[in-house]
Amino acid sequence: MAVAASLVACGGSGGGSSSSDRKPDPVAVSEGNLSQAVQIQGAVPVQTTIPENLTPISLSNSERVVVSANSSFSLNLSTPSVAGKNVAGYLIEFPDGTQQFIRAAQPSALAANVQAAYAEPAKKQSVSATKSKSVKRISQAYSPALAEAPRSGETTLTISGWGNGSFVLDQSLENLTLRILPLLVNESVANIAELTFAQILAADGFDMSMVQELALAVEAVATSTVQISLTWDTETDIDLYVLEPGFETQAAYEYDEDADYVVSYFNSISETSLGWLDRDNTEAYGPENITFNYQMPAGEYQVAVNYFSGEPETNYTVTITIGDNEPVIRKGTFIAGADNSGDLSDDAGTDVVYTFTVDGTLNSQLTPKIPLSQYRGVWQLPAESSMRGYFKIEDDGLLFYGIDDGETEGTANCESYGKVEMGFLPTGFRVDGGLQVSDAFISGENNYTYAYRTLMQVSDSAIEGCSISQGEELL
Incomplete structure (x- = not known):
């Protein structure tokens, strides 16, 4: 990633x-x-x-x-x-x-x-x-x-x-x-x-x-x-x-x-x-x-x-x-x-x-x-983003859950690479008519852009069943 x-x-x-x-x-x-x-x-x-x-x-x-x-x-x-x-x-x-x-x-x-x-x-x-x-x-x-x-x-x-x-x-x-x-x-x-x-x-x-x-x-x-x-x-x-x-x-x-x-x-x-x-x-x-x-x-x-x-x-x-x-x-x-x-x-x-x-x-x-506490919750990337996924924002950090469609029978794998510990929105996020993130902040290996995408808050249940990798960290 x-x-x-x-x-x-x-x-x-x-x-x-x-x-x-x-x-x-x-x-x-x-x-x-x-x-x-x-x-x-x-x-x-x-x-x-x-x-x-x-x-x-x-x-x-x-x-x-x-x-x-x-x-x-x-x-x-x-x-x-x-x-x-x-x-x-x-x-x-x-x-x-x-x-x-x-x-x-x-x-x-x-x-x-x-x-x-x-x-x-x-x-x-x-x-x-x-x-x-x-x-x-x-x-x-x-x-x-x-x-x-x-x-x-x-x-x-x-x-x-x-x-x-x-x-x-x-x-x-x-x-x-x-x-x-x-x-x-x-x-x-x-x-x-x-x-x-x-x-x-x-x-x-x-x-x-x-x-x-x-x-x-x-x-x-x-x-x-x-x-x-x-x-x-x-x-x-x-x-x-x-x-x-x-x-x-x-x-x-x-x-x-x-x-x-x-x-x-x-x-x-x-x-x-x-x-x-x-x-x-x-x-x-x-x-x-x-x-x-x-x-x-x-x-x-x-x-x-x-x-x-x-x-x-x-x-x-x-x-x-x-x-x-x-x-x-x-x-x-x-x-x-x-x-x-x-x-x-x-x-x-x-x-x-x-x-x-x-x-x-x-x-x-x-x-x-901007304190993360102002945007606590689960946020979904829009369809036009370079990859599918969710951000989970907590008071003391954020996690990204990427969704991999996989190659077998269309099964989707939802996985996070760990928590980024901080108390504020990092560079790459902004608030401009809504919470936005650069399309390139979390991306696949290719075909990403630097356009900003507006995130949509969804229920915490959206990431139920997602796993957290014990390997490479997110950032």
């Missing part, structure tokens, strides 16, 4: 503003408006005809670009050197055919990093520890010819997702492709860094014959007033943490004592802050995403990144969105072999990237905590 959530700030029906004062409803992100919903740092919109029969080539070490709300994804780009040519920049083509242009850094401080990204990864024995979920370890693809070839035109492509209020995405978009084409001109052309896109196209010896096609993952995630997102550029397992006041740094596999003071894969809902990790990506690229929708204990919160498992050097990007402030972006690099199975005391594989303070000003932008 997967645990995920969509969090938007509670927009109750009360209030005295007129309809003319209301902000327009956010636009649903789609393939057709994706180039409007995302931003490429330093890019300008352009439009030109792209030749056919382009040569496939690797410009980056990644095979996928990940985009989600309030997140950023960075790629180091470089082009195998072509005799007599310089790289003027890169043309980025979105799935709908719209195009943007970014210049190549001339010169670039990224050259050493880019060369290292294409070098053969260091070999390291795999660790024996595993997370509560299965961990898929994938070796980095390695091409000796690519690693040994001189490269030029180094630059960074950073794609940022949409902010709250402008766009919304309840369900991930699939089967999309982003194309990146290096633009080459004769090395005799002077001052290429100062040329406009039109001048580059008109330059003597202009060449646009190569392309890297990247899978474009447009991911639905939880969103809220306080949101922290993580992406990275390799096929590894990198973890996002928010360490709350009272947390003491230690090995993650000794987390029991301090589980109430952290949000991460082993404690996806914090009883203390009600913060929520709705994504634990164990394979590649991210996103991992933590949101806070309810008022939090005052004090300092640390955002940390940990290299759980993998082999290659890995670059990561963390985007911290807090209230009305501009998003803060932090980037870092884990050296090859820094994986540590979640040991937060290991400095080589753990970075604390940002600290923020929760005070009265921030809490005034968050929803007051």
